[in-house]
Amino acid sequence: MTDKAYYVTTPIYYVNDAPHIGHAYTTTAGDVLTRWHRQRGEDVWYLTGVDEHGTKVQRAAEAGGVSPQEWVDRLVADAWLPVLGTVNAANDDFIRTTSDRHKLAVQRFWEVVRDNGYVYAAPYAGPYCVGCEEFKLVGDLVAGEGDFKGQQLCPVHGRPVEQVEEDNWFFKLSALAERLIAHYETNPDAIQPQSAYNEVMSFLRQGLMDISMSRSSVKWGIPLPWDSDQVVYVWFDALLNYITAVGYGADPGTAEAELFERTWPVDVHLVGKDILRFHAVYWPAMLMAAELPLPRKVFAHGWLLVGGEKMSKTRLTGIAPAQIIDHFGADAFRYYFLRAITFGNDGSFSWEDMSARYTSELANGLGNLASRATAMVEKYCSGAVPAPSVYTEADLRIQQQLVQAVVAADAAYLALDFSAGIAVVNGFVEAVNRYVTEQEPWKVAKDDSQIERLHTILYVLCDSLRAIAVLHHALMPRVTALMWEQIGAVVLGDIADQRVQHAATWGLLPVGAHVTKGEILFPRLEDPVEA
Numbered sequence: 001m002t003d004k005a006y007y008v009t010t011p012i013y014y015v016n017d018a019p020h021i022g023h024a025y026t027t028t029a030g031d032v033l034t035r036w037h038r039q040r041g042e043d044v045w046y047l048t049g050v051d052e053h054g055t056k057v058q059r060a061a062e063a064g065g066v067s068p069q070e071w072v073d074r075l076v077a078d079a080w081l082p083v084l085g086t087v088n089a090a091n092d093d094f095i096r097t098t099s100d101r102h103k104l105a106v107q108r109f110w111e112v113v114r115d116n117g118y119v120y121a122a123p124y125a126g127p128y129c130v131g132c133e134e135f136k137l138v139g140d141l142v143a144g145e146g147d148f149k150g151q152q153l154c155p156v157h158g159r160p161v162e163q164v165e166e167d168n169w170f171f172k173l174s175a176l177a178e179r180l181i182a183h184y185e186t187n188p189d190a191i192q193p194q195s196a197y198n199e200v201m202s203f204l205r206q207g208l209m210d211i212s213m214s215r216s217s218v219k220w221g222i223p224l225p226w227d228s229d230q231v232v233y234v235w236f237d238a239l240l241n242y243i244t245a246v247g248y249g250a251d252p253g254t255a256e257a258e259l260f261e262r263t264w265p266v267d268v269h270l271v272g273k274d275i276l277r278f279h280a281v282y283w284p285a286m287l288m289a290a291e292l293p294l295p296r297k298v299f300a301h302g303w304l305l306v307g308g309e310k311m312s313k314t315r316l317t318g319i320a321p322a323q324i325i326d327h328f329g330a331d332a333f334r335y336y337f338l339r340a341i342t343f344g345n346d347g348s349f350s351w352e353d354m355s356a357r358y359t360s361e362l363a364n365g366l367g368n369l370a371s372r373a374t375a376m377v378e379k380y381c382s383g384a385v386p387a388p389s390v391y392t393e394a395d396l397r398i399q400q401q402l403v404q405a406v407v408a409a410d411a412a413y414l415a416l417d418f419s420a421g422i423a424v425v426n427g428f429v430e431a432v433n434r435y436v437t438e439q440e441p442w443k444v445a446k447d448d449s450q451i452e453r454l455h456t457i458l459y460v461l462c463d464s465l466r467a468i469a470v471l472h473h474a475l476m477p478r479v480t481a482l483m484w485e486q487i488g489a490v491v492l493g494d495i496a497d498q499r500v501q502h503a504a505t506w507g508l509l510p511v512g513a514h515v516t517k518g519e520i521l522f523p524r525l526e527d528p529v530e531a
Helices: 023-036 055-064 068-086 100-115 174-187 194-205 234-238 255-263 273-288 321-328 331-340 351-381 394-414 420-437 447-470 477-488
Strands: 007-008 044-053 093-096 119-129 162-171 225-231 268-272 298-301 304-306
Touching: 007 023, 023 044, 023 068, 023 268, 023 298, 023 304, 023 321, 023 331, 023 394, 023 420, 044 234, 044 255, 044 420, 055 068, 068 093, 068 321, 100 119, 100 225, 100 273, 162 225, 162 273, 174 194, 174 273, 174 298, 174 477, 194 273, 194 298, 225 234, 234 273, 268 273, 268 304, 273 298, 321 331, 331 351, 331 420, 331 477, 351 420, 351 447, 394 420, 394 447, 447 477
Parallel strands: 007 044, 007 268, 044 093, 268 298
Antiparallel strands: 119 162
Protein backbone atom coordinates (compact mmCIF):
# COMPACT_ATOMS: atom_id res chain seq x y z
CA MET A 1 0.00 0.00 0.00
CA THR A 2 1.26 3.50 -0.80
CA ASP A 3 1.85 6.04 1.97
CA LYS A 4 -1.26 7.85 3.14
CA ALA A 5 -1.67 11.36 1.73
CA TYR A 6 -2.77 14.22 3.96
CA TYR A 7 -6.30 14.74 2.59
CA VAL A 8 -8.17 17.99 3.24
CA THR A 9 -11.55 19.11 1.91
CA THR A 10 -13.70 22.20 1.92
CA PRO A 11 -17.46 21.81 1.76
CA ILE A 12 -18.62 21.76 -1.82
CA TYR A 13 -20.30 25.10 -2.23
CA TYR A 14 -23.87 25.48 -3.42
CA VAL A 15 -24.02 27.20 -6.82
CA ASN A 16 -27.37 28.93 -6.69
CA ASP A 17 -25.49 32.24 -6.57
CA ALA A 18 -21.99 33.72 -6.83
CA PRO A 19 -19.43 33.11 -4.06
CA HIS A 20 -18.88 35.59 -1.23
CA ILE A 21 -15.95 35.96 1.17
CA GLY A 22 -17.44 33.38 3.54
CA HIS A 23 -16.78 30.76 0.87
CA ALA A 24 -13.34 32.20 0.11
CA TYR A 25 -12.50 32.10 3.84
CA THR A 26 -12.93 28.32 4.04
CA THR A 27 -11.05 27.75 0.79
CA THR A 28 -8.19 29.96 1.98
CA ALA A 29 -7.96 28.11 5.30
CA GLY A 30 -7.74 24.77 3.49
CA ASP A 31 -5.18 26.14 1.08
CA VAL A 32 -2.93 27.50 3.83
CA LEU A 33 -3.22 24.25 5.78
CA THR A 34 -2.31 22.07 2.81
CA ARG A 35 0.50 24.35 1.64
CA TRP A 36 1.99 24.13 5.13
CA HIS A 37 1.84 20.32 5.06
CA ARG A 38 3.40 20.28 1.60
CA GLN A 39 6.27 22.36 2.97
CA ARG A 40 6.70 19.73 5.67
CA GLY A 41 7.46 17.28 2.86
CA GLU A 42 4.14 15.44 3.08
CA ASP A 43 2.06 13.99 0.27
CA VAL A 44 -1.06 16.17 0.17
CA TRP A 45 -4.43 16.10 -1.57
CA TYR A 46 -6.67 19.18 -1.39
CA LEU A 47 -10.23 19.03 -2.70
CA THR A 48 -12.85 21.69 -3.23
CA GLY A 49 -15.82 21.92 -5.57
CA VAL A 50 -19.49 22.71 -6.04
CA ASP A 51 -22.86 21.17 -5.27
CA GLU A 52 -25.12 21.63 -8.30
CA HIS A 53 -28.32 19.71 -7.58
CA GLY A 54 -31.46 20.39 -5.55
CA THR A 55 -34.50 22.61 -5.33
CA LYS A 56 -32.72 25.97 -5.16
CA VAL A 57 -30.81 25.38 -8.37
CA GLN A 58 -33.88 24.04 -10.16
CA ARG A 59 -35.92 27.11 -9.19
CA ALA A 60 -33.13 29.58 -9.94
CA ALA A 61 -32.69 28.08 -13.40
CA GLU A 62 -36.42 28.23 -14.06
CA ALA A 63 -36.49 31.87 -12.99
CA GLY A 64 -33.56 32.55 -15.32
CA GLY A 65 -35.28 30.84 -18.24
CA VAL A 66 -32.57 28.22 -18.78
CA SER A 67 -32.07 24.56 -17.98
CA PRO A 68 -30.48 23.66 -14.62
CA GLN A 69 -27.38 22.36 -16.42
CA GLU A 70 -26.97 25.59 -18.36
CA TRP A 71 -27.44 27.55 -15.14
CA VAL A 72 -24.77 25.68 -13.19
CA ASP A 73 -22.33 25.54 -16.11
CA ARG A 74 -22.44 29.31 -16.40
CA LEU A 75 -22.07 29.93 -12.66
CA VAL A 76 -19.18 27.50 -12.31
CA ALA A 77 -17.32 28.96 -15.30
CA ASP A 78 -18.01 32.63 -14.53
CA ALA A 79 -17.92 32.71 -10.73
CA TRP A 80 -16.80 29.61 -8.85
CA LEU A 81 -13.70 28.56 -10.77
CA PRO A 82 -12.37 32.14 -11.10
CA VAL A 83 -12.52 32.72 -7.35
CA LEU A 84 -9.90 30.00 -6.85
CA GLY A 85 -7.49 32.10 -8.85
CA THR A 86 -8.59 35.23 -7.04
CA VAL A 87 -7.57 33.84 -3.64
CA ASN A 88 -4.57 31.97 -5.13
CA ALA A 89 -5.74 28.50 -4.10
CA ALA A 90 -3.59 25.49 -5.04
CA ASN A 91 -6.24 22.77 -4.89
CA ASP A 92 -5.50 19.36 -6.40
CA ASP A 93 -9.02 18.72 -7.65
CA PHE A 94 -12.37 20.45 -8.18
CA ILE A 95 -15.42 18.21 -8.01
CA ARG A 96 -18.78 18.97 -9.63
CA THR A 97 -21.79 16.91 -8.60
CA THR A 98 -23.06 16.96 -12.18
CA SER A 99 -19.96 15.11 -13.39
CA ASP A 100 -20.32 11.49 -14.50
CA ARG A 101 -17.61 10.31 -12.11
CA HIS A 102 -19.65 11.64 -9.20
CA LYS A 103 -23.08 10.51 -10.36
CA LEU A 104 -22.05 6.93 -11.08
CA ALA A 105 -20.23 6.58 -7.76
CA VAL A 106 -23.20 8.03 -5.83
CA GLN A 107 -25.50 5.43 -7.35
CA ARG A 108 -23.01 2.68 -6.55
CA PHE A 109 -22.70 3.85 -2.94
CA TRP A 110 -26.44 3.86 -2.29
CA GLU A 111 -26.82 0.44 -3.83
CA VAL A 112 -24.25 -0.81 -1.32
CA VAL A 113 -26.06 0.87 1.59
CA ARG A 114 -29.40 -0.56 0.43
CA ASP A 115 -27.90 -4.04 0.06
CA ASN A 116 -26.58 -3.69 3.62
CA GLY A 117 -30.14 -3.16 4.86
CA TYR A 118 -30.08 0.57 5.69
CA VAL A 119 -32.63 1.87 3.15
CA TYR A 120 -36.42 1.45 3.07
CA ALA A 121 -39.47 3.10 1.45
CA ALA A 122 -41.85 5.31 3.48
CA PRO A 123 -43.90 8.51 3.20
CA TYR A 124 -42.48 11.81 4.46
CA ALA A 125 -44.44 14.76 5.80
CA GLY A 126 -42.83 17.73 7.49
CA PRO A 127 -41.00 21.06 7.19
CA TYR A 128 -38.27 21.63 4.62
CA CYS A 129 -35.96 24.65 4.24
CA VAL A 130 -35.08 25.22 0.61
CA GLY A 131 -32.28 27.59 1.62
CA CYS A 132 -30.58 24.88 3.70
CA GLU A 133 -31.87 22.09 1.43
CA GLU A 134 -32.67 20.36 4.71
CA PHE A 135 -35.53 18.41 6.23
CA LYS A 136 -36.09 20.25 9.50
CA LEU A 137 -37.14 19.00 12.89
CA VAL A 138 -39.89 21.02 14.58
CA GLY A 139 -37.45 21.88 17.37
CA ASP A 140 -35.07 23.44 14.82
CA LEU A 141 -37.53 26.17 13.85
CA VAL A 142 -38.23 29.62 15.32
CA ALA A 143 -41.47 31.60 15.44
CA GLY A 144 -41.82 34.29 12.81
CA GLU A 145 -42.41 37.96 13.55
CA GLY A 146 -43.58 40.92 11.50
CA ASP A 147 -44.39 39.84 7.93
CA PHE A 148 -43.78 36.22 8.96
CA LYS A 149 -45.87 36.26 12.12
CA GLY A 150 -47.65 32.96 12.66
CA GLN A 151 -45.18 31.05 10.47
CA GLN A 152 -42.27 28.80 11.38
CA LEU A 153 -38.89 30.05 10.16
CA CYS A 154 -35.51 28.52 9.47
CA PRO A 155 -33.15 30.09 12.05
CA VAL A 156 -30.31 30.24 9.51
CA HIS A 157 -32.14 31.97 6.65
CA GLY A 158 -34.93 33.71 8.59
CA ARG A 159 -37.52 32.59 6.05
CA PRO A 160 -40.58 30.34 6.32
CA VAL A 161 -40.07 26.64 5.76
CA GLU A 162 -42.19 24.71 3.28
CA GLN A 163 -44.40 21.79 4.25
CA VAL A 164 -43.50 18.75 2.16
CA GLU A 165 -45.44 15.53 1.70
CA GLU A 166 -44.06 12.82 -0.59
CA ASP A 167 -43.22 9.15 -0.83
CA ASN A 168 -39.50 8.73 -0.41
CA TRP A 169 -36.77 6.28 0.50
CA PHE A 170 -35.38 6.54 4.02
CA PHE A 171 -31.94 6.00 5.51
CA LYS A 172 -31.85 4.10 8.83
CA LEU A 173 -29.98 6.78 10.71
CA SER A 174 -31.49 5.75 14.04
CA ALA A 175 -29.82 2.34 13.84
CA LEU A 176 -26.38 3.94 13.95
CA ALA A 177 -26.76 6.36 16.87
CA GLU A 178 -25.04 4.23 19.49
CA ARG A 179 -22.16 3.42 17.16
CA LEU A 180 -21.65 7.11 16.48
CA ILE A 181 -21.66 7.96 20.19
CA ALA A 182 -19.16 5.19 20.89
CA HIS A 183 -16.94 6.37 18.04
CA TYR A 184 -16.80 9.96 19.28
CA GLU A 185 -16.30 8.94 22.90
CA THR A 186 -13.30 6.91 21.74
CA ASN A 187 -12.09 9.63 19.34
CA PRO A 188 -12.96 13.00 20.93
CA ASP A 189 -10.59 14.88 18.59
CA ALA A 190 -12.65 13.74 15.59
CA ILE A 191 -14.83 16.86 15.99
CA GLN A 192 -13.27 20.24 16.69
CA PRO A 193 -13.40 22.74 18.26
CA GLN A 194 -14.66 21.50 21.62
CA SER A 195 -17.90 23.47 21.29
CA ALA A 196 -18.68 21.59 18.07
CA TYR A 197 -17.95 18.24 19.74
CA ASN A 198 -20.29 19.12 22.61
CA GLU A 199 -23.05 20.14 20.19
CA VAL A 200 -22.85 16.90 18.23
CA MET A 201 -22.76 14.69 21.30
CA SER A 202 -25.78 16.47 22.76
CA PHE A 203 -27.67 15.94 19.51
CA LEU A 204 -26.72 12.26 19.34
CA ARG A 205 -27.73 11.56 22.93
CA GLN A 206 -31.24 12.88 22.26
CA GLY A 207 -31.69 10.00 19.83
CA LEU A 208 -31.76 10.00 16.04
CA MET A 209 -34.65 9.68 13.63
CA ASP A 210 -34.47 8.07 10.21
CA ILE A 211 -34.15 10.62 7.43
CA SER A 212 -35.37 10.72 3.86
CA MET A 213 -32.50 10.00 1.48
CA SER A 214 -34.47 10.71 -1.71
CA ARG A 215 -36.94 13.21 -3.20
CA SER A 216 -39.85 12.42 -5.48
CA SER A 217 -40.94 16.04 -6.04
CA VAL A 218 -37.50 17.20 -7.26
CA LYS A 219 -36.29 16.30 -10.73
CA TRP A 220 -32.87 18.00 -10.75
CA GLY A 221 -30.68 15.40 -9.10
CA ILE A 222 -29.14 11.95 -9.42
CA PRO A 223 -31.78 9.24 -10.06
CA LEU A 224 -31.90 6.33 -7.66
CA PRO A 225 -30.57 3.25 -9.46
CA TRP A 226 -33.51 1.15 -8.25
CA ASP A 227 -36.25 3.84 -8.54
CA SER A 228 -35.95 6.21 -11.51
CA ASP A 229 -38.91 8.30 -10.26
CA GLN A 230 -36.81 9.58 -7.38
CA VAL A 231 -33.51 11.45 -7.06
CA VAL A 232 -30.99 11.26 -4.26
CA TYR A 233 -31.66 13.92 -1.62
CA VAL A 234 -29.19 16.70 -2.38
CA TRP A 235 -27.20 16.39 0.86
CA PHE A 236 -26.92 12.62 0.49
CA ASP A 237 -25.60 13.29 -3.00
CA ALA A 238 -23.28 16.17 -2.06
CA LEU A 239 -21.64 14.59 0.99
CA LEU A 240 -20.43 11.73 -1.16
CA ASN A 241 -18.17 14.07 -3.14
CA TYR A 242 -15.45 13.47 -0.57
CA ILE A 243 -15.10 9.87 -1.73
CA THR A 244 -16.33 10.09 -5.33
CA ALA A 245 -13.65 12.70 -6.12
CA VAL A 246 -10.87 10.38 -5.00
CA GLY A 247 -11.99 7.25 -6.82
CA TYR A 248 -14.56 5.48 -4.65
CA GLY A 249 -16.03 2.49 -6.48
CA ALA A 250 -13.30 2.38 -9.14
CA ASP A 251 -12.16 -0.95 -10.49
CA PRO A 252 -9.20 -2.44 -8.58
CA GLY A 253 -5.82 -1.68 -10.09
CA THR A 254 -6.91 1.55 -11.76
CA ALA A 255 -5.38 4.94 -11.04
CA GLU A 256 -8.66 6.00 -9.43
CA ALA A 257 -8.66 3.02 -7.08
CA GLU A 258 -5.06 3.75 -6.12
CA LEU A 259 -5.97 7.37 -5.37
CA PHE A 260 -8.77 6.23 -3.06
CA GLU A 261 -6.39 3.90 -1.25
CA ARG A 262 -3.85 6.72 -0.90
CA THR A 263 -6.24 9.40 0.37
CA TRP A 264 -9.13 7.86 2.31
CA PRO A 265 -9.97 8.35 5.13
CA VAL A 266 -9.93 12.12 4.96
CA ASP A 267 -7.70 13.86 7.49
CA VAL A 268 -9.67 17.11 7.83
CA HIS A 269 -13.12 18.12 6.63
CA LEU A 270 -13.31 21.93 6.90
CA VAL A 271 -16.94 23.04 7.29
CA GLY A 272 -18.95 26.02 8.47
CA LYS A 273 -20.62 25.44 11.81
CA ASP A 274 -24.09 25.64 10.26
CA ILE A 275 -23.48 22.38 8.37
CA LEU A 276 -21.80 20.54 11.25
CA ARG A 277 -24.68 18.10 11.76
CA PHE A 278 -24.52 16.91 8.17
CA HIS A 279 -20.78 16.25 8.40
CA ALA A 280 -20.48 14.90 11.93
CA VAL A 281 -23.73 12.88 12.14
CA TYR A 282 -25.25 12.01 8.75
CA TRP A 283 -21.99 11.62 6.84
CA PRO A 284 -20.20 9.22 9.24
CA ALA A 285 -23.44 7.27 9.61
CA MET A 286 -23.57 6.86 5.83
CA LEU A 287 -19.99 5.63 5.84
CA MET A 288 -20.74 3.17 8.64
CA ALA A 289 -23.66 1.82 6.63
CA ALA A 290 -21.34 1.35 3.62
CA GLU A 291 -18.62 -0.19 5.83
CA LEU A 292 -16.06 2.51 5.00
CA PRO A 293 -13.53 4.16 7.36
CA LEU A 294 -14.71 7.37 9.05
CA PRO A 295 -13.15 10.84 8.68
CA ARG A 296 -10.31 11.54 11.07
CA LYS A 297 -11.46 15.07 11.84
CA VAL A 298 -14.34 17.43 11.13
CA PHE A 299 -13.38 21.01 11.97
CA ALA A 300 -16.27 23.49 12.15
CA HIS A 301 -15.17 27.10 11.82
CA GLY A 302 -17.29 30.06 12.81
CA TRP A 303 -19.24 32.53 10.73
CA LEU A 304 -17.96 35.69 9.12
CA LEU A 305 -20.18 38.51 10.31
CA VAL A 306 -20.97 41.83 8.65
CA GLY A 307 -22.96 44.26 10.74
CA GLY A 308 -23.52 41.48 13.27
CA GLU A 309 -25.11 39.14 10.71
CA LYS A 310 -23.71 36.00 9.09
CA MET A 311 -22.30 36.56 5.61
CA SER A 312 -25.18 35.59 3.30
CA LYS A 313 -26.56 36.36 -0.13
CA THR A 314 -30.06 35.73 1.26
CA ARG A 315 -29.67 38.60 3.71
CA LEU A 316 -27.69 40.77 1.28
CA THR A 317 -24.55 40.72 3.44
CA GLY A 318 -22.46 38.79 0.93
CA ILE A 319 -19.29 40.52 -0.26
CA ALA A 320 -17.47 39.21 -3.33
CA PRO A 321 -13.82 38.30 -2.64
CA ALA A 322 -12.68 40.48 -5.56
CA GLN A 323 -14.11 43.58 -3.85
CA ILE A 324 -11.47 43.17 -1.14
CA ILE A 325 -8.65 41.60 -3.14
CA ASP A 326 -8.74 44.26 -5.86
CA HIS A 327 -7.84 46.76 -3.14
CA PHE A 328 -5.59 44.87 -0.71
CA GLY A 329 -4.28 41.99 -2.83
CA ALA A 330 -4.77 38.24 -2.42
CA ASP A 331 -1.96 37.78 0.10
CA ALA A 332 -3.32 40.46 2.40
CA PHE A 333 -6.79 38.90 2.11
CA ARG A 334 -5.38 35.52 3.11
CA TYR A 335 -3.37 37.09 5.92
CA TYR A 336 -6.19 39.15 7.40
CA PHE A 337 -8.90 36.55 7.64
CA LEU A 338 -6.66 33.92 9.24
CA ARG A 339 -4.83 36.45 11.45
CA ALA A 340 -7.78 38.48 12.74
CA ILE A 341 -10.15 35.58 13.48
CA THR A 342 -9.38 32.61 15.69
CA PHE A 343 -10.27 29.65 13.49
CA GLY A 344 -13.33 28.01 15.00
CA ASN A 345 -14.82 31.25 16.34
CA ASP A 346 -17.14 33.76 14.72
CA GLY A 347 -15.41 36.88 13.46
CA SER A 348 -16.48 40.29 12.23
CA PHE A 349 -15.09 41.84 9.07
CA SER A 350 -14.61 45.55 8.55
CA TRP A 351 -12.70 47.50 5.95
CA GLU A 352 -11.25 49.73 8.68
CA ASP A 353 -9.79 46.85 10.70
CA MET A 354 -8.33 45.22 7.63
CA SER A 355 -6.77 48.49 6.49
CA ALA A 356 -5.28 49.09 9.96
CA ARG A 357 -3.74 45.61 10.14
CA TYR A 358 -2.44 45.89 6.58
CA THR A 359 -0.65 49.12 7.44
CA SER A 360 0.71 48.19 10.87
CA GLU A 361 1.53 44.50 10.48
CA LEU A 362 2.31 44.12 6.78
CA ALA A 363 3.42 47.47 5.32
CA ASN A 364 5.13 48.85 8.45
CA GLY A 365 6.13 45.45 9.79
CA LEU A 366 7.30 42.81 7.34
CA GLY A 367 7.34 45.09 4.30
CA ASN A 368 9.45 47.74 5.99
CA LEU A 369 11.90 45.14 7.31
CA ALA A 370 12.44 43.64 3.86
CA SER A 371 12.78 47.06 2.26
CA ARG A 372 15.35 48.30 4.78
CA ALA A 373 17.42 45.12 4.69
CA THR A 374 17.64 44.85 0.91
CA ALA A 375 18.30 48.60 0.53
CA MET A 376 21.21 48.45 2.98
CA VAL A 377 22.76 45.40 1.30
CA GLU A 378 22.54 47.19 -2.04
CA LYS A 379 24.04 50.37 -0.57
CA TYR A 380 26.78 48.96 1.63
CA CYS A 381 27.61 45.61 -0.02
CA SER A 382 26.96 46.24 -3.74
CA GLY A 383 23.91 43.95 -3.63
CA ALA A 384 25.71 40.81 -2.43
CA VAL A 385 24.89 38.99 0.80
CA PRO A 386 27.93 39.68 3.01
CA ALA A 387 29.85 37.13 5.05
CA PRO A 388 29.14 37.27 8.79
CA SER A 389 31.92 37.50 11.30
CA VAL A 390 31.74 36.74 15.04
CA TYR A 391 28.17 36.63 16.31
CA THR A 392 27.36 38.79 19.32
CA GLU A 393 24.83 38.02 22.03
CA ALA A 394 22.21 40.04 20.12
CA ASP A 395 22.83 38.01 16.95
CA LEU A 396 22.62 34.70 18.81
CA ARG A 397 19.42 35.84 20.49
CA ILE A 398 17.80 36.30 17.08
CA GLN A 399 18.90 32.81 16.06
CA GLN A 400 17.44 31.31 19.24
CA GLN A 401 14.18 33.22 18.80
CA LEU A 402 13.94 31.80 15.30
CA VAL A 403 14.32 28.24 16.59
CA GLN A 404 11.51 28.86 19.06
CA ALA A 405 9.32 30.49 16.40
CA VAL A 406 9.63 27.56 14.00
CA VAL A 407 8.65 25.03 16.66
CA ALA A 408 5.71 27.10 17.88
CA ALA A 409 4.44 28.03 14.42
CA ASP A 410 4.57 24.43 13.24
CA ALA A 411 2.61 23.24 16.27
CA ALA A 412 -0.02 25.96 15.77
CA TYR A 413 -0.53 25.28 12.06
CA LEU A 414 -0.79 21.54 12.64
CA ALA A 415 -3.51 22.26 15.21
CA LEU A 416 -5.35 24.54 12.71
CA ASP A 417 -4.70 27.50 15.01
CA PHE A 418 -3.78 29.79 12.16
CA SER A 419 -3.99 33.05 14.07
CA ALA A 420 -1.57 31.73 16.70
CA GLY A 421 0.84 30.48 14.05
CA ILE A 422 0.79 33.83 12.27
CA ALA A 423 1.27 35.66 15.57
CA VAL A 424 4.37 33.58 16.29
CA VAL A 425 5.97 34.52 12.97
CA ASN A 426 4.93 38.13 13.45
CA GLY A 427 6.63 38.07 16.84
CA PHE A 428 9.86 37.07 15.15
CA VAL A 429 9.45 39.83 12.53
CA GLU A 430 9.03 42.33 15.36
CA ALA A 431 12.13 40.93 17.09
CA VAL A 432 14.20 41.43 13.93
CA ASN A 433 12.82 44.94 13.48
CA ARG A 434 13.87 45.73 17.07
CA TYR A 435 17.28 44.24 16.31
CA VAL A 436 17.72 46.64 13.38
CA THR A 437 16.75 49.60 15.54
CA GLU A 438 19.13 48.57 18.32
CA GLN A 439 22.09 47.67 16.11
CA GLU A 440 21.80 50.80 13.94
CA PRO A 441 23.67 49.45 10.89
CA TRP A 442 23.47 52.87 9.19
CA LYS A 443 25.65 54.26 11.97
CA VAL A 444 27.99 51.25 12.00
CA ALA A 445 28.51 51.78 8.24
CA LYS A 446 30.11 55.17 8.93
CA ASP A 447 33.02 53.52 10.76
CA ASP A 448 35.38 51.68 8.37
CA SER A 449 36.82 49.72 11.29
CA GLN A 450 33.37 48.22 11.92
CA ILE A 451 32.93 46.69 8.44
CA GLU A 452 32.88 43.12 9.77
CA ARG A 453 30.22 44.08 12.32
CA LEU A 454 28.16 45.75 9.59
CA HIS A 455 28.36 42.64 7.44
CA THR A 456 27.31 40.44 10.35
CA ILE A 457 24.27 42.61 11.07
CA LEU A 458 23.21 42.57 7.44
CA TYR A 459 23.69 38.83 7.19
CA VAL A 460 21.50 38.34 10.26
CA LEU A 461 18.81 40.43 8.57
CA CYS A 462 18.99 38.55 5.27
CA ASP A 463 19.00 35.07 6.76
CA SER A 464 16.14 36.06 9.05
CA LEU A 465 14.18 37.17 5.97
CA ARG A 466 14.93 33.80 4.37
CA ALA A 467 13.35 32.04 7.32
CA ILE A 468 10.39 34.44 7.48
CA ALA A 469 9.71 33.90 3.79
CA VAL A 470 9.55 30.13 4.32
CA LEU A 471 7.34 30.41 7.42
CA HIS A 472 4.91 32.82 5.75
CA HIS A 473 4.87 31.15 2.33
CA ALA A 474 1.81 28.98 2.95
CA LEU A 475 -0.07 32.08 4.04
CA MET A 476 1.22 34.62 1.50
CA PRO A 477 2.67 32.73 -1.48
CA ARG A 478 3.08 35.65 -3.89
CA VAL A 479 4.72 38.13 -1.53
CA THR A 480 7.07 35.57 -0.03
CA ALA A 481 8.15 34.42 -3.49
CA LEU A 482 9.03 38.05 -4.27
CA MET A 483 10.96 38.33 -1.01
CA TRP A 484 12.74 35.07 -1.82
CA GLU A 485 13.95 36.59 -5.10
CA GLN A 486 14.89 39.93 -3.55
CA ILE A 487 17.23 38.38 -0.96
CA GLY A 488 18.80 36.07 -3.56
CA ALA A 489 17.49 32.88 -1.96
CA VAL A 490 16.48 31.50 -5.36
CA VAL A 491 19.90 29.81 -5.39
CA LEU A 492 18.45 27.47 -2.74
CA GLY A 493 15.67 26.38 -5.09
CA ASP A 494 11.96 27.15 -5.25
CA ILE A 495 10.56 28.58 -2.04
CA ALA A 496 7.69 26.10 -2.12
CA ASP A 497 10.24 23.29 -1.81
CA GLN A 498 11.77 24.65 1.41
CA ARG A 499 10.92 22.69 4.56
CA VAL A 500 9.36 24.64 7.41
CA GLN A 501 11.05 22.31 9.92
CA HIS A 502 14.45 23.41 8.58
CA ALA A 503 13.69 27.13 8.45
CA ALA A 504 15.61 27.73 11.69
CA THR A 505 18.81 26.11 10.39
CA TRP A 506 21.04 29.14 10.53
CA GLY A 507 23.30 30.18 7.70
CA LEU A 508 21.43 28.61 4.79
CA LEU A 509 21.47 31.82 2.71
CA PRO A 510 24.72 31.68 0.72
CA VAL A 511 27.23 34.47 1.06
CA GLY A 512 27.38 36.37 -2.22
CA ALA A 513 23.74 35.76 -3.15
CA HIS A 514 22.44 38.63 -5.28
CA VAL A 515 20.13 41.03 -3.41
CA THR A 516 17.81 43.52 -5.11
CA LYS A 517 15.43 45.90 -3.42
CA GLY A 518 12.76 45.22 -6.05
CA GLU A 519 9.11 46.16 -5.82
CA ILE A 520 7.50 47.17 -2.54
CA LEU A 521 5.91 44.09 -0.98
CA PHE A 522 2.98 45.91 0.60
CA PRO A 523 2.39 49.25 -1.14
CA ARG A 524 0.80 52.09 0.77
CA LEU A 525 -2.93 52.19 0.15
CA GLU A 526 -5.30 55.07 -0.38
CA ASP A 527 -8.01 55.70 2.20
CA PRO A 528 -10.06 52.53 2.91
CA VAL A 529 -12.62 51.83 0.22
CA GLU A 530 -16.27 51.69 1.06
CA ALA A 531 -18.05 48.35 1.11
